[in-house]
Amino acid sequence: MLEINILRTDKQRVIEGLTKRNFTPERLKLVDQIVEMDDRRKFVQTNLDQLLARVNANSKEIGSLFKAGDKSQAEVLRQEVTNLKGQIKELENEQNRLIDDIETALIELPNIPHSSVRQGKSxxxxxxxxxxxxxxxxxxxxxxxxxxxxxxxxxxxxxxxxxxxxxxxxxxxxxxxxxxxxxxxxxxxxxxxxxxxxxxxxxxxxxxxxxxxxxxxxxxxxxxxxxxxxxxxxxxxxxxxxxxxxxxxxxxxxxxxxxxxxxxxxxxxxxxxxxxxxxxxxxxxxxxxxxxxxxxxxxxxxxxxxxxxxxxxxxxxxxxxxxxxxxxxxxxxxxxxxxxxxxxxxxxxxxxxxxxxxxxxxxxxxxxxxxxxxxxxxxxxxxxxxxxxxxxxxxxxxxxxxxxxxxxxxxxxxxxxxxxxxxxxx
RNA sequence: GGAGAGGUGCUCGAGUGGUUGAAGAGGCACGCCUGGAAAGCGUGUAUACCGCAAGGUAUCGAGGGUUCGAAUCCCUCUCUCUCCGCCA
Known part of the structure; x- marks a missing residue:
């Protein structure tokens, strides 16, 4: 499987390489599609991580509030976490779906031929x-x-x-x-x-x-x-x-x-x-x-x-x-x-x-x-x-x-x- | 095929709900010490992803669930080990 990074950093070489392997322009679109999905994946993860960070912070806080006996404040934070859960689940699902889709697409791509390899049909x-x-x-x-x-x-x-x-x-x-x-x-x-x-x-x-x-x-x-x-x-x-x-x-x-x-x-x-x-x-x-x-x-x-x-x-x-x-x-x-x-x-x-x-x-x-x-x-x-x-x-x-x-x-x-x-x- | 036990970091090994990415030991690396070495002392010792960065997130066999919070509780799967049976 190709490293996804080279689709970004070395796109020209990827396109030329796939062309040597007789990829049609139609199939070459896959490269951009993968990068787009990966962009989306990054965006989703950034959001997801932020939400998870808040959950973690709240949980920690709740722990010390309980020890201090401040139940009402703990309850407020608990409620907030409960509200975040729906969003988190949604983002997690999207992230998993993207990871799957990216891998499925990436597996379609063959290795990029060395520069000495000639194009050819058979x-x-x-x-x-x-x-x-x-x-x-x-x-x-x-x-x-x-x-x-x-x-x-x-x-x-x-x-x-x-x-x-x-x-x-x-x-x-x-x-x-x-x-x-x-x-x-x-x-x-x-x-x-x-x-x-x-x-x-x-x-x-x-x-x-x-x-x-x-x-x-x-x-x-x-x-x-x-x-x-x-x-x-x-x-x-x-x-x-x-x-x-x-x-x-x-x-x-x-x-x-x-x-x-x-x-x-x-x-x-x-x-x-x-x-x-x-x-x-x-x-x-x-x-x-x-x-x-x-x-x-x-x-x-x-x-x-x-x-x-x-x-x-x-x-x-x-x-x-x-x-x-x-x-x-x-x-x-x-x-x-x-x-x-x-x-x-x-x-x-x-x-x-x-x-x-x-x-x-x-x-x-x-x-x-x-x-x-x-x-x-x-x-x-x-x-x-x-x-x-x-x-x-x-x-x-x-x-x-x-x-x-x-x-x-x-x-x-x-x-x-x-x-x-x-x-x-x- | 039958019965049981167990999967935690490079290794061993603690840990049954709250600063535990994870005690302790060993190994390894660097430093101090030494004429040199050993011993001793000190420091460090995962990976991936997101982020310009600060930093954040995830990972204690895998997946799912309970919970504000799980290595720790529940379910499913998987692998390994031990004993019995069978067998080259």
Whole structure:
């Protein structure tokens, strides 16, 4: 959620930012409407506080009058308070209504894009920030198979079995497939640890408050699996529980940046897709992911962002996968993000780029709802910047490894993974 | 699932209607003391909102109620803990 103050102090930037996100002039009016409601809210509170102050003063006075035995004077003051109550109730109601309305409206506003973000309608308008310049996988004497065929051929991932156990989009990894998955998780976690991240194993279900604080609720309610009976949500990403660890805290500046990482399965309902995009591991309801999260000083957050980009990039280099980096345009960027870079790997048989990581700076958009702040030496608390990124999303990485490293006999395991898998080929 | 206890500030912990935003202790910070340290002494130690400011308002799990006045009384909800049962 945006800080309401910037609608006043930085209105021009807000308008430009929302325009990058393709807000129509009609919708832009929301900004002024919110400020107006907030003006009214301030006015109401000033009045309300004055009335409450009088009630408090009278009550105190009544106390001492009673002790002094002056009942008649006490009665006069008591009467006055009784008369004020109607007004107080009215103002309180209006204040509560305004607070609700302001929040409801404010939640409609997405984060203001960073100045480097271009306007654009969709993923087609994303800018290729860094293209792949190395060699592409080549195959001599045979046509590379898509990963779903390889999965079946070597009996390492069973999608049909997943359907039997649960439903479509719940792959079953087995044998060397399962071990490859586990190897990747260990590799990613070890790399994160080396980069200074503390490993977290969080709950896989969260309560409503937690889902709200990182912005999954109310915007993306439909994306999450919901346990009706206990009012829990299955996490769509480790970002949710991990970022919430520090919810409500006031850190000292010396604690920053906080670096956290976590492996979790991720559960996504992802309704409404179809076609070849969803085939195999391209889009599933449950997948594994290692997430990195940083809580940073506002002055440092873009430096932190580039370090996170480097981290992810190194993973892909070590895995020997062709990759490219996109800077998302205003139309494709997530609601909560100020700047997002996507990493895509090339999957040789499908001949397309698959998104395997998304690294974002949310600035104060998340911390505002998280109430996550820090304090300089003898300064006032101010909101931190939060950042996160996938490092990396497993399913599609597996797809790319299988497709790119195949030969007619099997699949070669990238060298860095071999110590984790214990085998060199599938 | 059954029975009970309880949620107060950074922590512990008092507090059953009236200068209690909240005793006391601990922790932390600063100062004094010291050759230095410990001990000791002193001072300070929440957050949000409104206000140019002075200052004001709110907050003792959450919400509602009683009252001139509530951390203190009443109702609802919620969470935690203990015991029993079940269980990896």
């Amino acid at each position: 993923a087609d308008d994303n800018e290729v920030y860094k293209d792949w310049s190395g060699p592409m996988p080549e195959f001599e004497g045979f046509d590379p198979l898509p990963h779903w065929d390889l999965a079946e051929k070597y009996n390492i991932i069973d999608l049909k079995l997943g359907v039997k156990l649960t439903g479509s989009g719940f792959p079953v990894f087995r044998g060397k497939g399962a071990k490859l998955e586990r190897a990747l998780i260990n590799f990613f976690l070890d790399e994160a640890e080396k980069a200074g991240y503390e490993e977290i194993m969080p709950p896989l279900m969260v309560n409503e408050e937690t889902a709200r604080a990182t912005g999954q609720l109310p915007d993306k309610e439909g994306q999450m699996y919901h346990i009706e009976r206990d009012k829990f949500y299955l996490i769509p990403t480790a970002e949710v529980p991990v970022t919430n660890i520090l919810r409500g805290e006031i850190l000292s500046a010396a604690d920053l940046p906080v670096q956290l990482t976590g492996y979790t399965p991720c559960f996504r309902r992802e309704a409404g897709s179809y076609g070849s995009d969803v085939k195999g591991l391209n889009r599933v309801h449950q997948f594994d992911k290692v997430e990195i999260v940083q809580i940073a000083h506002p002055d440092q957050s873009y430096k932190v962002l580039s370090r996170m980009l480097e981290h992810v990039e190194q993973l892909l280099i070590k895995l020997e996968l062709p990759y490219r980096i996109l800077r998302l345009c205003g139309g494709d960027m997530g609601f909560t993000s100020a700047l997002t870079f996507d990493f895509e790997v090339f999957s040789a048989a499908q001949r397309k780029w698959l998104e395997v990581s998304s690294v974002s700076n949310f600035e104060t958009f998340q911390s505002n709802r998280l109430k996550l702040r820090f304090r300089e030496e003898d300064g006032k608390p101010q909101l931190v910047h939060t950042l996160n990124g996938s490092a990396l999303a497993l399913a599609r990485i597996v797809a790319a490894i299988l497709e790119n490293n195949q030969d007619s006999e099997g699949v070669k395991i990238p060298r860095v993974l071999q110590q984790f898998t214990g085998f060199e080929r599938i």
